[in-house]
Amino acid sequence: MATTDAGLASDAHEQPGHGHSDHGHGDHDHPSYLAHHFDTPEQQFDSGKLGMWLFLVTEVLFFSGMFCAYAIFRAWRPEVFEGCSQFLNTKLGAINTGVLLFSSFTMAWGVRCAQKEQHKLLTAMLATTLSCATVFLGVKAIEYSHKWHLGLLPAGLFSYDPSNPHPVGGPNYLAYICAPFALITIGVAIWLVVSFLRGAKFQLECAKPLMVVCLCFFVGVGLGTILESGGDEGHHEDDHAVVASADGTAAEHGDDPSHADGEEHAEHVEPAAEAVAGLPAAGAMSNDSADLAVLERLASDATNTGLQDELAARKAQSERSGGGILYDVSDDASATVASAPENVLRPSRAGVFFSIYYCMTGIHAIHILAGIGVLVWLLVRSIRMDFNRNYFGPVDYVGLYWHIVDMIWIYLFPLMYLIR
Amino acid sequence: MSAHENAQEGYDFAHPLPLPLLAGTFLVLTLLTVLTVAQASFNFGSLDVLIVMVIATIKAVLVGAIFMHLAWDKPFNIICFIGSFVFVGLFIMFTLFDSRQTVKDSIPVMDDAVVSAPAEM
Numbered sequence: 001m002a003t004t005d006a007g008l009a010s011d012a013h014e015q016p017g018h019g020h021s022d023h024g025h026g027d028h029d030h031p032s033y034l035a036h037h038f039d040t041p042e043q044q045f046d047s048g049k050l051g052m053w054l055f056l057v058t059e060v061l062f063f064s065g066m067f068c069a070y071a072i073f074r075a076w077r078p079e080v081f082e083g084c085s086q087f088l089n090t091k092l093g094a095i096n097t098g099v100l101l102f103s104s105f106t107m108a109w110g111v112r113c114a115q116k117e118q119h120k121l122l123t124a125m126l127a128t129t130l131s132c133a134t135v136f137l138g139v140k141a142i143e144y145s146h147k148w149h150l151g152l153l154p155a156g157l158f159s160y161d162p163s164n165p166h167p168v169g170g171p172n173y174l175a176y177i178c179a180p181f182a183l184i185t186i187g188v189a190i191w192l193v194v195s196f197l198r199g200a201k202f203q204l205e206c207a208k209p210l211m212v213v214c215l216c217f218f219v220g221v222g223l224g225t226i227l228e229s230g231g232d233e234g235h236h237e238d239d240h241a242v243v244a245s246a247d248g249t250a251a252e253h254g255d256d257p258s259h260a261d262g263e264e265h266a267e268h269v270e271p272a273a274e275a276v277a278g279l280p281a282a283g284a285m286s287n288d289s290a291d292l293a294v295l296e297r298l299a300s301d302a303t304n305t306g307l308q309d310e311l312a313a314r315k316a317q318s319e320r321s322g323g324g325i326l327y328d329v330s331d332d333a334s335a336t337v338a339s340a341p342e343n344v345l346r347p348s349r350a351g352v353f354f355s356i357y358y359c360m361t362g363i364h365a366i367h368i369l370a371g372i373g374v375l376v377w378l379l380v381r382s383i384r385m386d387f388n389r390n391y392f393g394p395v396d397y398v399g400l401y402w403h404i405v406d407m408i409w410i411y412l413f414p415l416m417y418l419i420r
Numbered sequence: 421m422s423a424h425e426n427a428q429e430g431y432d433f434a435h436p437l438p439l440p441l442l443a444g445t446f447l448v449l450t451l452l453t454v455l456t457v458a459q460a461s462f463n464f465g466s467l468d469v470l471i472v473m474v475i476a477t478i479k480a481v482l483v484g485a486i487f488m489h490l491a492w493d494k495p496f497n498i499i500c501f502i503g504s505f506v507f508v509g510l511f512i513m514f515t516l517f518d519s520r521q522t523v524k525d526s527i528p529v530m531d532d533a534v535v536s537a538p539a540e541m
Contacts, residue, residue, distance in 0.1 A: 040430020046494065053497045057504040064508040071512050072519045090457065097453050105446035108487040112442065115434040389434045396489075403488045410479045413453075414472040418460040 033391035041390035052397040056404050059367075063408055066360045070415065073352055084353040085419035087152055089143060091227050093417035096139050097409060099220075103132030104406040107399045114392035119385045122395070126379045127209035129402065131216040133372050137181075138220020140365055142228055145174035147354075154358055155351030178221065185214035205383050210376065360412055367405045374398050435492065445486045452479050 030036065038044035074081045110125035149170055151159035161167070188210050195203035378398055381387065387395055456475045464471055485491040490498055 040428075042430040042433040045433065049493075050497060050500075053500050057500055060501075060504040060508060064511055067508070068512045068515050071516055075516060075519060090460070094453065094457050098450060101446060101449045101453065104449075104483060104487050105442060108437070108442050108445075109439065111489075112436040112439065115436040390431055392434060400488050403483050406487075407480045407483050410483065411473075411476050414456050414460075414476055418456060418472060420460060420463060420468055 031390065033386070033388070044391075045393045045396075048393045048397060049400075052400050056400060059401075059404055063360075063363075066356070066363070067411070067415075070356050070360065073356060077349060077352075080349045080353055081419050084350050084357075085417065087147065087150075088357070088417045089146075089228060090417050092139055092143050092224055093413050095223065095227065096136050097413045099132050099136050099139070100406045100409050103129045103136075104403055106132065107402045111392065111396050111399045114382075114387040114395040115389050117388050119382065119387075122387065123209065123379065123382045126375055126382055126395075127212060130209070130213040130372060130375050130379065133368050133375070134181075134213055134217040135220035135223065136368060137365065138217045138222075139224040139227075140361070141174060141177040141181075141217075141221055142224025144358075145177055146228055148173045152354055153351070154355040155348060158347040158351035158354060160347070160350070174221070178218075181214070181217045185211075185217070188214050202383065206380050209379060213376075357416060361416070364405065364408055364412060367408075371398070371402050371405055374401070437486070437489070441486065445482055449479055449482055452482075 030038075031041070034041055034044055038047070106125045106128040110122055110129065113119075113122035113125055147153070149167075150165055151161065151167065153159065188207060192204070192207040192211050195207055375398060378395060381394065452475055456472060459471055459475070484501070490501065
């Protein structure tokens with residue numbers, strides 16, 4: 001019996017055989033929070049901590065497998081990682097890094113609160129940490145749904161099409177991701193109202209912070225939406241930059257096929273440029289959006305069919321060259337079998353990048369979910385005022401877990417989002 | 421009560437970290453994040469990965485030493501944790517050596533029909 005109540009201080013508290021459990025310093029008696037088989041709270045804390053550290057070691061080794069996969073594929077195909085990394089929104093990644101760092105800070109502060117027996121502040125810190133976790137997941141939901149919508153999926157499912165980047169009629173992925181969170185939020189809201197009406201004080205105290213935590217998920221979704229749409233214009237500029245840099249790297253590598261391809265491309269443009277008055281010189285294709293706008297206005301006259309056709313051709317060409325990052329633009333007869341392996345930014349390879357991306361960030365997100373689970377447990381216990389300066393182990397251990405999740409993201413963020 | 425328990429061995433062992441230290445660490449971590457994002461807009465060539473990893477490692481050390489209290493922890497815990505990274509290093513290094521000896525990836529180039537759909541007007 002005594003061994004089963006190791007982690008449940010309140011159980012021990014109610015054991016008849018363990019009377020005056022608060023300050024029992026007798027030969028046999030021990031405080032309610034001290035398990036039977038430990039001599040002192042310090043011994044209990046150190047044992048738990050060693051166990052936690054060993055668990056964290058397994059976590060590090062577990063993630064190292066994925067980092068190893070990353071290292072190998074990046075060593076093999078650095079250009080695939082460079083190209084595909086452009087599809088990850090650095091702003092969202094940076095915001096999420098900040099959110100996680102802040103949650104680490106509040107978690108460390110929470111440990112301090114538990115040690116100093118600041119019960120109210122501890123509850124606030126745990127609730128803040130939880131809120132940051134749900135904000136993180138909300139932003140992640142936007143990132144994932146946006147990529148799924150574009151078809152930026154793992155190998156085998158990868159269906160991104162640069163000339164039609166926004167396919168219509170796909171399922172509303174964001175709604176699917178949000179649905180479970182919405183259900184939980186509604187459940188917590190009902191719990192809040194019921195416990196308020198029934199006057200269940202403790203339950204109300206638990207439901208209030210949890211309600212905030214649930215709503216924070218949607219704050220994260222909103223934040224992600226704003227940043228994702230706000231970054232759209234920048235994204236287009238990025239695309240052009242990518243095309244330019246792709247050309248640059250091709251030239252650097254002295255890559256003959258793509259080099260020839262670029263020239264071919266320029267030649268292709270020239271007749272069109274001569275045909276339409278006022279067009280910029282060949283080679284400036286990707287920077288002439290202003291001229292395109294003027295042409296668009298001219299072509300808006302329905303009778304001007306010639307100019308409309310010209311514009312259509314120009315746009316098609318511009319978009320095709322814009323897709324140069326993912327697909328070899330020489331998709332005609334010059335694309336021989338020999339040159340095919342050089343086209344590294346192909347769906348099968350880009351898909352491998354996204355396989356690794358989803359695997360690593362997805363398992364990280366699962367760790368966040370697990371962290372949310374244990375933090376909710378801590379929150380309830382903190383409201384119950386279970387922790388004191390001799391018994392703060394659970395807060396400390398969960399804190400360690402939370403910090404390692406943060407640490408993994410510290411490495412994931414630059415490795416995924418910041419590849420040039 | 422605290423004086424009473426202070427006398428007892430194995431009680432009151434907690435050493436709460438000062439709040440300014442925690443806040444300062446958070447601040448430094450945020451600044452390092454800004455630095456990482458900022459450096460991505462410069463081209464350091466092959467040094468790129470190295471710089472990024474050094475910054476990330478500084479951040480990880482800060483989180484480990486201060487937030488995870490490793491700087492004040494038992495040496496055995498520190499050895500366990502650092503040891504795991506040593507083994508991760510060995511693991512990745514040897515796998516990379518191995519992969520260098522083989523050809524590049526053998527991912528079949530299929531499902532690669534290059535898109536030639538006309539642009540939408």
